[in-house]
Amino acid sequence: MKILVNGLGLIGGSIAYAISKFDPEAFIIGLDYDPAHLTEALDMGIINKIGKDLATEAPKADVILLATPVEVIQQTICELAELPLKDNVIVTDAGSTKQAILATAQVLTDKGITFIGGHPMAGSHKSGVLAANWDLFRSAFYLLVPADGVASSQVERLKALLKVTNAKFLTIEPKQHDHVVALLSHVPHILAAGLVNLARNDFKDTPDMLRLAAGGFRDMTRIASSDPDMWADILDTNSAEILELLQAYGNEIQRLEWRIANQDRRALYDFFSAAKVTREKIETKKNSGSLPGFFDIYVNIPDHSGSIAAITARLATKKINLVNIQVLETRDDINGVLQLTFGSERDLNLAKGVLSDVSFTEKVGVK
Ligand SMILES: NC(=O)c1ccc[n+]([C@@H]2O[C@H](COP(=O)([O-])OP(=O)(O)OC[C@H]3O[C@@H](n4cnc5c(N)ncnc54)[C@H](O)[C@@H]3O)[C@@H](O)[C@H]2O)c1
Numbered sequence: 544m545k546i547l548v549n550g551l552g553l554i555g556g557s558i559a560y561a562i563s564k565f566d567p568e569a570f571i572i573g574l575d576y577d578p579a580h581l582t583e584a585l586d587m588g589i590i591n592k593i594g595k596d597l598a599t600e601a602p603k604a605d606v607i608l609l610a611t612p613v614e615v616i617q618q619t620i621c622e623l624a625e626l627p628l629k630d631n632v633i634v635t636d637a638g639s640t641k642q643a644i645l646a647t648a649q650v651l652t653d654k655g656i657t658f659i660g661g662h663p664m665a666g667s668h669k670s671g672v673l674a675a676n677w678d679l680f681r682s683a684f685y686l687l688v689p690a691d692g693v694a695s696s697q698v699e700r701l702k703a704l705l706k707v708t709n710a711k712f713l714t715i716e717p718k719q720h721d722h723v724v725a726l727l728s729h730v731p732h733i734l735a736a737g738l739v740n741l742a743r744n745d746f747k748d749t750p751d752m753l754r755l756a757a758g759g760f761r762d763m764t765r766i767a768s769s770d771p772d773m774w775a776d777i778l779d780t781n782s783a784e785i786l787e788l789l790q791a792y793g794n795e796i797q798r799l800e801w802r803i804a805n806q807d808r809r810a811l812y813d814f815f816s817a818a819k820v821t822r823e824k825i826e827t828k829k830n831s832g833s834l835p836g837f838f839d840i841y842v843n844i845p846d847h848s849g850s851i852a853a854i855t856a857r858l859a860t861k862k863i864n865l866v867n868i869q870v871l872e873t874r875d876d877i878n879g880v881l882q883l884t885f886g887s888e889r890d891l892n893l894a895k896g897v898l899s900d901v902s903f904t905e906k907v908g909v910k
């Protein structure tokens with residue numbers, strides 16, 4: 544089966560990675576406007592071949608996956624509609640919004656071509672194929688949004704192909720999709736970026752104050768490091784749902800302001816208590832939709848040269864793969880704190896064994 548992936552970044556790369564690793568029948572051809580992503584994908588074994596261009600590769604494909612930013616997905620759909628695609632081809636995408644994409648995909652449906660929108664509810668603030676991980680979608684929801692009239696057998700074909708991701712599939716209508724993700728993903732990204740910008744403006748004369756940020760600010764703003772191009776496209780193509788929710792959020796904040804100004808302690812308690820009860824209902828299962836922060840250990844390291852190298856050397860001798868390494872500055876002048884992020888619980892446990900004689904704390908599974 545020939546699978547064409549256009550856009551070999553974090554998401555396209557991760558989907559292709561799972562397929563290439565576990566589906567021996569698949570032959571994956573990659574396209575991307577960044578040649579480095581293509582050679583990296585080939586070197587990592589994510590794709591079998593670098594494609595020439597859309598016009599050459601698309602007509603040979605059995606499945607076409609579009610995993611570029613949303614507005615590029617829309618352009619590519621229009622280009623595909625002009626090409627002689629195989630009769631039984633499935634065109635799918637991984638974009639974060641669905642109504643605009645499904646509306647564009649009408650040009651394919653009109654020609655009898657199957658379009659099934661897709662949206663894996665997992666990801667990261669990191670971009671690019673080097674961040675791709677074949678296990679990124681394990682236990683995460685993978686939303687499917689078939690165009691009108693698509694046969695259920697075609698949806699089953701796509702699910703069978705994507706089964707290797709170990710995601711949980713859920714078919715959903717485009718409008719409901721865009722509303723739900725506006726609330727659970729788009730508005731949170733806006734709030735995170737807004738908060739960081741508020742701090743930047745407030746601290747403009749004392750930028751070092753940002754370094755004092757502890758867990759609260761850091762946990763809430765990780766996603767403010769996401770790719771601005773990707774997010775501009777998402778906001779452009781889901782504006783109605785997002786604006787409605789921002790309005791509701793603004794009203795909520797206004798009510799809260801009134802309660803704070805009036806020192807209405809009971810109402811303030813209720814505000815936090817209602818949120819706590821709801822937040823604690825969210826499944827905290829490991830690997831339920833995000834790689835970063837899920838298999839971390841925080842090692843206290845003495846503040847002298849060579850101490851980081853000593854830790855990483857120990858991991859290297861056991862071939863334990865590190866997804867990320869970061870020196871945290873939250874506890875300046877006491878000890879350095881090294882955050883080590885692993886891609887799986889297995890690697891985390893191996894690392895704990897290797898570092899059993901040093902002081903560390905761990906954080907697993909809760910975002
Ligand atoms: N990042 C997430 O957490 C996440 C999660 C689910 C879905 N998505 C969606 O998946 C899609 C890809 O996001 P990502 O996080 O993988 O981004 P990414 O930046 O890691 O990857 C996008 C890839 O598309 C390529 N690209 C950009 N413009 C192109 C063009 N004109 N032609 C060919 N290639 C082009 C880039 O070079 C890059 O390799 C987006 O539509 C996004 O909304 C993202």
Ligand SMILES: O=C(O)C(=O)C[C@]1(C(=O)O)C=C[C@@H](O)C=C1
Pocket residue numbers: 638639663664665666667668669727728729766769832833834
């Ligand atoms: O974990 C993250 O960093 C993400 O932002 C992933 C995330 C989200 O949860 O908002 C981002 C965009 C998506 O379309 C789906 C998932």
